[in-house]
Amino acid sequence: MSLPDHIFKQAADNALDIIMITEANFSDPGNNRIVYVNDAFVELFGYSKEEIIGQSPRVLQGPNSDLEIRNKIRAALTQGLPVQGEIVNYGKDGREFWIDLKMVPLFDSENAITHFLFIERDLSRRKNREQQLYQEATIDGLTNIFNRQHTYQLAAQAIEKTQRYQHSLSVLLLDIDHFKQVNDNFGHPVGDKVLGKLADIIGQDVRSTDIFGRVGGEEFFILLPEENIESAKIFAERVRLHIEQTDWSDTGLEGPLTISIGVASFANDNLESLIAKADQALYQAKRKGRNRVEIVN
Numbered sequence: 429m430s431l432p433d434h435i436f437k438q439a440a441d442n443a444l445d446i447i448m449i450t451e452a453n454f455s456d457p458g459n460n461r462i463v464y465v466n467d468a469f470v471e472l473f474g475y476s477k478e479e480i481i482g483q484s485p486r487v488l489q490g491p492n493s494d495l496e497i498r499n500k501i502r503a504a505l506t507q508g509l510p511v512q513g514e515i516v517n518y519g520k521d522g523r524e525f526w527i528d529l530k531m532v533p534l535f536d537s538e539n540a541i542t543h544f545l546f547i548e549r550d551l552s553r554r555k556n557r558e559q560q561l562y563q564e565a566t567i568d569g570l571t572n573i574f575n576r577q578h579t580y581q582l583a584a585q586a587i588e589k590t591q592r593y594q595h596s597l598s599v600l601l602l603d604i605d606h607f608k609q610v611n612d613n614f615g616h617p618v619g620d621k622v623l624g625k626l627a628d629i630i631g632q633d634v635r636s637t638d639i640f641g642r643v644g645g646e647e648f649f650i651l652l653p654e655e656n657i658e659s660a661k662i663f664a665e666r667v668r669l670h671i672e673q674t675d676w677s678d679t680g681l682e683g684p685l686t687i688s689i690g691v692a693s694f695a696n697d698n699l700e701s702l703i704a705k706a707d708q709a710l711y712q713a714k715r716k717g718r719n720r721v722e723i724v725n
Contacts (some may be wrong), residue, residue, distance in 0.1 A: 439590050439698065440464075440466050441466050441467050442466075442467065443466055444468060444714065445468060445469060445547055445548065445549050446465075446468045446472060446527075446546075446547070446549065446550070447464070447465070447466040447467075447468070447469065447545070447546070447547055447548075448462060448464065448465045448466075448469055448485070448545075448546040448548070448550035449462070449463050449464040449534070449543050449545055449546070450462050450463060450485060450543060450544050450546070450705075451463055451542070451543055451544075451632070452483075452505075452533070452541050452542055452543055452544060453505075454506065454508075456529075457502050457505035457506040458484070458486060458488065458498075458501070458502045458505060459482065459484045460485070460505065460544065461482055461483070461484065462480055462481055462482065462483050462484070462485065463481065463543070464481070465480055465481070466479055469660075472519065472550055473488065473517070473518075473519040473520060473525070473670050474519045474520035474521055475519075475520050479520075484612075485546070486563065488517040488518055489517065489518065490516070490517075490518040490522075490524070492516045492524060493515055493516050493517065493518075494515060494516065496651075497513045497514065497515045498515070500513055501513070501515075501529075501531065504531060504581075505531075505544065508533045508541045509533070509629070510530070510531060510532040510533065511529075511530075511531050512528075512529065512530045512531070513528075513529055514526060514527065514528055514529070515527055515529055523551075524548055525552050526550070526551040526552045526554075526555040527548045527549070527550060527551060528548065528549040528551050529546060529547075529548045530547045530548070530677075531544055531545065531547075532545050532547075533545075534640055548598060549667055557697070565577075565578070566578035567639070569641045570620055570623055570624060570642070571623055571624050571626075571627035571642050572627065573627050573631065573640055573641055573642055574596075574639070574640065574641030574642070575641060575642065576641065576642065576643040576644070578641065579639060579640075579641025579642075579643055579649050580641075580643070582639045582641075582651075583599070583639055583649070583699055584699045585649045586639060586651055586653055587694065587697065587698065587699055587702065589653075590653070590694055591696065595653070595654050596654050596655055596656040596694065596715045597651065597652065597653055597654065597655065597693070598651075598652045598655045598657055598659075598660030598691060598692065598693045598694065598695035599637060599650065599651045599652070599660075599691070599692055599694075599702055599703070599706050600649070600650040600651075600652070600660065600663075600664050600667075600689055600690065600706065601643075601647065601648075601649055601651065601689070601690045601703070601706040601709070601710045602630075602647070602648050602650070602664075602667070602668075602687050602688065602689040602690075602710070603644075603646055603647045603648075603687060603688050603689075603714070604622070604623075604626065604646040604685065604686075604687055605685075605686045605687060605714075605718040605719060606718075607619065607622075607645070607646040608641070610622060610681060610685075614681055614682075615680075616681055617680070618680040620679055621644065621679035621680060622676065622679050622681055622685065623642070623682075625674075625676070625679055626648075626671065626677075626687075627642065627648070628673060628683075629670055629671060630648065630650070630667055630670075631676060631707070632670075633663070633666060633667050633670060634650060637653055638650060638651060638652055638653070639651040639653075649703075650667075654691060657691065657692075657693035657723055659725055660691050660723075661691055661721055661723050664689045664691050664721040665721050667687075667689065667691055668686075668687055668719065668720070668721055669687055671685060671686065671687050672684060672686050672687075672719065673698065676687070686718060686719035687709065687719070688710060688713035688714050688718045688719065688720060688721075688722075689709075689713060689720075689721045689722070690705075690706045690707060690708065690709030690710025690711070690712070690713055690721075690722055690723075690724070691706065691709055691721060691722070691723040691724070692705035692706040692708075692709055692723070692724045692725075693723075693725055695725070705724045706724070708724050709722040709723055709724040710722070712724075
């Protein structure tokens with residue numbers, strides 16, 4: 429005995445997962461009209477049923493809705509195929525939601541596709557937890573840049589790539605001059621603000637392809653892929669000057685702040701030997717009076 433349609437509707441209305449049904453629109457896939465949403469949809473996205481019925485699912489998309497999965501869904505709509513994936517959708521108030529989406533075509537009695545069924549689940553809590561765990565594992569809590577472990581992990585991978593393709597690569601080790609005096613004279617809260625601001629300033633100079641992290645109390649590491657020692661020294665001098673010319677009074681520090689930088693270039697090194705060379709150059713910069721850049725080829 430088959431169940432009446434109103435029973436199926438009650439079941440869908442009360443399902444914990446989001447259910448949405450759209451008409452098929454093969455002339456303009458992706459612009460298919462929504463004809464049904466359940467209560468879970470309304471609760472998550474904030475649209476009333478009256479507001480959303482007749483709209484296109486595109487109303488749920490936004491700047492972080494990944495183009496690859498959007499194209500994947502569009503292709504499935506065009507070909508009348510099922511599809512599954514994760515996508516960022518947006519609620520009526522602009523909030524982002526990570527959604528696990530499964531879409532399947534629905535057929536009439538003559539086996540023609542008339543509608544598409546979307547079954548969706550909110551993954552936002554899981555995604556947020558994953559992001560939190562990633563932050564804890566890879567990001568330095570004080571400066572919001574990579575921590576020591578993740579910095580060196582990425583650096584080792586970059587060096588392996590450089591060894592394989594025999595590209596140029598350089599690294600910088602930089603250290604705040606007389607940082608102990610900052611903490612002793614102004615207190616650790618000021619020292620913490622100085623570290624955070626320094627990371628922000630250097631972050632303006634590094635490229636997205638560079639690796640930048642805090643690897644010690646007041647020591648920072650920068651890896652410059654495909655940069656030789658000459659260009660790395662120019663970059664280091666720019667960073668050094670940027671720090672020297674910065675006004676630090678908003679941190680509670682009185683007077684200027686300077687850094688010393690050691691630069692080393694790749695010459696069939698592993699990570700340990702490259703760091704050792706940069707550390708040797710940094711020691712020379714300190715020994716020669718600080719607030720300077722020294723190199724080791």
